[in-house]
Amino acid sequence: MIIVNRYLVPKGYGGITLFPFIFLKDSSLKKDSIFINHEQIHLRQQIELLLVGFYIWYFFSFLYYILQRKSRKEAYHMICFEREAYQHESDLTYLKNRRFWAFLRK
Numbered sequence: 001m002i003i004v005n006r007y008l009v010p011k012g013y014g015g016i017t018l019f020p021f022i023f024l025k026d027s028s029l030k031k032d033s034i035f036i037n038h039e040q041i042h043l044r045q046q047i048e049l050l051l052v053g054f055y056i057w058y059f060f061s062f063l064y065y066i067l068q069r070k071s072r073k074e075a076y077h078m079i080c081f082e083r084e085a086y087q088h089e090s091d092l093t094y095l096k097n098r099r100f101w102a103f104l105r106k
Contacts, residue, residue: 001050002030017042019051038089045081045103054081 009025065075084103088094
């Protein structure tokens, strides 16, 4: 389910996925199939880790990388969930063939 609300999306981001919702900052992003695919990859990751596991892993990965890299942007891009989503966002058939816990291979 896609919801457009600029106040629910953190500054500097176009969207955020919190199962079962994809929140978008701007309605024009609904038509961006690559952006939506990126967020749908996050939905699959969240399901695989039973939601809470995903959020805990994401938080501690971000914390680890921000302490290591000293940059929020770099830390964000180092998280395995983001690496998988960015690497495959252009492949609109990726989720049909994606292996279970594929984020571990990134």
